[in-house]
Amino acid sequence: MSITPKRESALMSAPEAKSLESTAPGRSARAEQRRVAFLDAAREVFLEQGYEAASMAEIVSRAGGSLSTLYSQFGDKEGLFLAVVERRVKELSNAMALELSAHTPAEEGLRRIGQNFVAQLLTPAGVGLYRIILGLAPKFPELSRQFYEKGLSEVRDALAEYLRDREQACELKLRDPLRAAHFFLEMVRGTMAHRALLNPGYFPDAEEINSVVEDAVSLFLDGLRQR
Incomplete structure (x- = not known):
């Protein structure tokens, strides 16, 4: 037996x-x-x-x-590639989770989130991986779809949670936290990301990143502060 x-x-x-x-x-x-x-x-x-x-x-x-x-x-190779991307995503979303757990006031938290997001996104490795994913889309649409769902969505969702926390603290007034998170991320990376993708020699320095993020935070909060 x-x-x-x-x-x-x-x-x-x-x-x-x-x-x-x-x-x-x-x-x-x-x-x-x-x-x-x-x-x-x-x-x-x-x-x-x-x-x-x-x-x-x-x-x-x-x-x-x-x-x-x-x-x-x-x-397989697809699973390995997605794991590489997922690890990168965790690095981007962890900063948002830290600000959420600390209940950081919106202006200070968004400034740090924006600076960290752009600084990590627009590194040689970050831009290189994004170029690979863009190139894969026509031939491997499922891989690109999974990148969006497991990658970009996770970063957006993490920021949306932080924005909801700031709404509960009566700092912000949100109609759609997910859309607001998407808008903010697009504002802070904006032209810097497009320039980095098209110009292999360009990577923004800390001064440029801080300047763009400061403007983005001001514009973003002007539309969302509680009146």
Whole structure:
């Protein structure tokens, strides 16, 4: 008669169970380290070679590990690429979550959110990934759709939550928090993003970013402050 995994754990001696418990976190930590290494290597390869030319074997060669581990963690190249994008999105939305948790007043919070959003978005890696996604749209529309749903929407939703919090604090008056969040993000990245996409040598410095964000925050709040 076979013994189920649950029954097997019940038959383990106390030292064996303790040993198993102590190694589980180690295995989890190693798996996370491997995942980070895969994502770092994948971003490099995608940026250097593009999506279609990128080789999973090359990614493993740079990151270490094995192809089987790479596929078990991400499924396929599409899953890996989306994971690279999702990690980037988390970096963009985390700043908004921080301002939400701190209940930062709208003017101060939006200023920091805007500065962080543009500074991280318009890096060589950020612009490079966005160029790849734009190029993929005609041939891989599903991949581009998932980028929009898992990427841009998550950033917009995170900002909308912060705006709702400021509305509850009687600072803002919103008709549609999601649309307001979308407008703000478009205002702060605006011409800088278009210029960066079309001019490979252009990346805005801190002074330019701060100037554009200051103007965007003022214009945005002028239309949304409680009267």
